[in-house]
Amino acid sequence: MAESRQPQVHDAHDSHGGSVAAWTAVGLIMVGFLIMSIAVLVKSVPLFVVGAVVIVLGAIAGKVLSAMGFGVSGKPGA
Numbered sequence: 001m002a003e004s005r006q007p008q009v010h011d012a013h014d015s016h017g018g019s020v021a022a023w024t025a026v027g028l029i030m031v032g033f034l035i036m037s038i039a040v041l042v043k044s045v046p047l048f049v050v051g052a053v054v055i056v057l058g059a060i061a062g063k064v065l066s067a068m069g070f071g072v073s074g075k076p077g078a
Helices: 020-042 045-070
Strands: none
Touching (some): 020 045
């Protein structure tokens, strides 16, 4: 009779970016992509540039918040 194997489940997981810094960065980047997508549909170069700026600001905001201690480690400068 064949043994039924259960997949191994690990209880201890490292954080997968569940921090204020990560959520803020991802949220802003998603909004930027949405703006850029709308800009392509309506053929608006200035709106596309605004979306790109929002994406860059999202990446910067994530790094700044992480440096302030709102990242995964919770330690400023980490």
